[in-house]
Amino acid sequence: xxxxxxxxxxxxxxxxxxxxxxxxxxxxxxxxxxxxxxxxxxxxxxxxxxxxxxxxxxxxxxxxxxxxxxxxxxxxxxxxxxxxxxxxxxxxxxxxxxxxxxxxxxxxxxxxxxxxxxxxxxxxxxxxxxxxxxxxxxxxxxxxxxxxxxxxxxxxxxxxxxxxxxxxxxxxxxxxxxxxxxxxxxxxxxxxxxxxxxxxxxxxxxxxxxxxxxxxxxxxxxxxxxxxxxxxxxxxxxxxxxxxxxxxxxxxxxxxxxxxxxxxxxxxxxxxxxxxxxxxxxxxxxxxxxxxxxxxxxxxxxxxxxxxxxx
Amino acid sequence: xxxxxxxxxxxxxxxxxxxxxxxxxxxxxxxxxxxxxxxxxxxxxxxxxxxxxxxxxxxxxxxxxxxxxxxxxxxxxxxxxxxxxxxxxxxxxxxxxxxxxxxxxxxxxxxxxxxxxxxxxxxxxxxxxxxxxxxxxxxxxxxxxxxxxxxxxxxxxxxxxxxxxxxxxxxxxxxxxxxxxxxxxxxxxxxxxxxxxxxxxxxxxxxxxxxxxxxxxxxxxxxxxxxxxxxxxxxxxxxxxxxxxxxxxxxxx
Numbered sequence: 001x002x003x004x005x006x007x008x009x010x011x012x013x014x015x016x017x018x019x020x021x022x023x024x025x026x027x028x029x030x031x032x033x034x035x036x037x038x039x040x041x042x043x044x045x046x047x048x049x050x051x052x053x054x055x056x057x058x059x060x061x062x063x064x065x066x067x068x069x070x071x072x073x074x075x076x077x078x079x080x081x082x083x084x085x086x087x088x089x090x091x092x093x094x095x096x097x098x099x100x101x102x103x104x105x106x107x108x109x110x111x112x113x114x115x116x117x118x119x120x121x122x123x124x125x126x127x128x129x130x131x132x133x134x135x136x137x138x139x140x141x142x143x144x145x146x147x148x149x150x151x152x153x154x155x156x157x158x159x160x161x162x163x164x165x166x167x168x169x170x171x172x173x174x175x176x177x178x179x180x181x182x183x184x185x186x187x188x189x190x191x192x193x194x195x196x197x198x199x200x201x202x203x204x205x206x207x208x209x210x211x212x213x214x215x216x217x218x219x220x221x222x223x224x225x226x227x228x229x230x231x232x233x234x235x236x237x238x239x240x241x242x243x244x245x246x247x248x249x250x251x252x253x254x255x256x257x258x259x260x261x262x263x264x265x266x267x268x269x270x271x272x273x274x275x276x277x278x279x280x281x282x283x284x285x286x287x288x289x290x291x292x293x294x295x296x297x298x299x300x301x302x303x304x305x306x307x308x309x310x311x
Numbered sequence: 312x313x314x315x316x317x318x319x320x321x322x323x324x325x326x327x328x329x330x331x332x333x334x335x336x337x338x339x340x341x342x343x344x345x346x347x348x349x350x351x352x353x354x355x356x357x358x359x360x361x362x363x364x365x366x367x368x369x370x371x372x373x374x375x376x377x378x379x380x381x382x383x384x385x386x387x388x389x390x391x392x393x394x395x396x397x398x399x400x401x402x403x404x405x406x407x408x409x410x411x412x413x414x415x416x417x418x419x420x421x422x423x424x425x426x427x428x429x430x431x432x433x434x435x436x437x438x439x440x441x442x443x444x445x446x447x448x449x450x451x452x453x454x455x456x457x458x459x460x461x462x463x464x465x466x467x468x469x470x471x472x473x474x475x476x477x478x479x480x481x482x483x484x485x486x487x488x489x490x491x492x493x494x495x496x497x498x499x500x501x502x503x504x505x506x507x508x509x510x511x512x513x514x515x516x517x518x519x520x521x522x523x524x525x526x527x528x529x530x531x532x533x534x535x536x537x538x539x540x541x542x543x544x545x546x547x548x549x550x551x552x553x554x555x556x557x558x559x560x561x562x563x564x
Contacts, residue, residue, distance in 0.1 A: 017564055055405040058564045077313070077407040085405050091398030095330060096323075107319025108406045150402065 006030035013063030023049040025213045038200035039193040041210035047193040055085045084151035088162040094136035102149045109154035141172040161192040233264040235289040316408045317416045324420030347439045362529045367440040372523040373495030387421035387465030410556035421462035450525035463548035489515045499531045
């Protein structure tokens with residue numbers, strides 16, 4: 001693949017609010033064209049501040065952001081016309097119709113009216129039936145769709161989704177993932193923030209973890225899971241054990257479920273996982289099991305570990 | 312210039328007017344009619360002519376000014392305060408629009424509404440009293456200048472206000488009293504000399520006086536001074552708006 005100019009380039013970005021609160025500390029981040037990037041972090045980590053700066057809602061204190069090569073402060077018109085934003089809060093005009101508010105957004109972003117495009121967006125987001133409904137009559141999930149439609153109305157190349165599925169039911173969440181994937185197929189770069197790890201795990205190409213205003217890790221999702229992912233082998237025992245025999249101490253086992261289960265944690269990347277030796281030792285010690293499962297740690301566990309290490 | 316954006320915001324704001332027709336057009340017209348009935352007919356019949364003009368006709372320019380000032384301020388302040396209040400301002404801030412474009416579209420829409428309203432009230436007044444307009448061009452100039460200036464002023468209030476109470480504060484406590492005491496219903500020549508001098512510190516006196524001159528050719532103060540004062544206030548508002556956007560005051564963290 002040819003090395004391309006990143007579509008978003010954040011360099012040395014800091015934000016200190018008037019209250020003295022330092023929300024972002026020297027952020028450096030490049031987002032590649034066409035990728036889905038998930039920004040993970042606990043509440044208050046600075047996710048929304050970072051997005052708000054890139055979109056022009058909050059002024060940066062220091063540093064620079066380029067959107068498709070355009071400085072977000074100096075060339076704000078060029079930068080912003082390429083960006084669509086779906087904020088976290090459901091903030092919509094109550095009395096407008098769906099059609100009117102989405103058309104309004106397109107005009108606001110400097111594009112001539114294009115009913116065919118608006119129609120396509122509304123159909124893609126299953127909003128077409130509701131196009132003449134006033135927004136206040138819609139459910140929360142539908143309002144969220146309206147906000148996405150507004151953000152897409154001006155055909156942006158970059159879409160920010162700030163906590164897109166917070167408080168959204170499972171069905172809508174899956175629909176939204178579908179929409180995001182189909183957007184990527186058309187070449188749109190998607191940056192989403194979430195604290196639902198599942199979301200990042202399902203959708204993202206790359207994951208960035210932000211904590212206390214600092215980016216602490218940026219990694220390909222698959223790589224991250226491989227690197228940090230640990231596997232567990234769980235063995236359900238035929239008879240309860242009060243304690244582990246000393247002969248098994250070297251395996252680092254844990255006894256769980258009131259002595260009915262043995263848990264073995266190992267590195268999935270290792271040349272030798274030690275499973276063969278473990279099973280042999282169990283057999284030699286007369287420990288019999290009736291079932292077994294292996295599981296890989298989820299991004300959530302990885303993330304919790306990462307963030308808690310920093311505390 | 313992002314003309315699509317100016318058009319979108321302007322039409323959005325005007326659509327709000329048509330949607331709230333009762334509140335934005337019908338109610339000011341009714342209250343003005345009530346003023347005519349009470350002041351013009353009931354009280355006016357006991358007041359002699361002022362400079363040869365019947366009292367009913369005399370108060371018409373003042374009544375239009377009263378509505379123009381209060382409606383310009385309330386339209387413009389609400390127009391920008393409401394997105395701030397419900398949070399939809401995020402879209403405006405993230406859009407490729409300049410501050411100038413934002414001001415043109417919001418203030419333009421608010422001023423358009425007040426001008427339409429002013430003309431409707433004028434037409435309503437013509438039903439009650441015989442009217443003459445000696446200087447129609449000047450009349451329109453004062454109408455437009457005042458509507459634009461006070462829409463700008465309202466825009467500033469809308470950005471400043473942190474809650475609905477503050478939004479009402481300036482119109483209720485400052486603008487309405489100044490208008491009532493600004494010669495809307497009387498000529499300041501009718502006041503004792505002391506209060507006459509005090510009145511000259513009320514900016515609304517100049518607006519009403521200039522506007523009334525365009526109708527009847529009579530005024531409390533020289534029409535040139537009226538125009539000058541209106542322009543001074545317009546420029547002051549422009550400077551304030553420019554400063555607000557330059558610093559992001561109350562809009563951007």
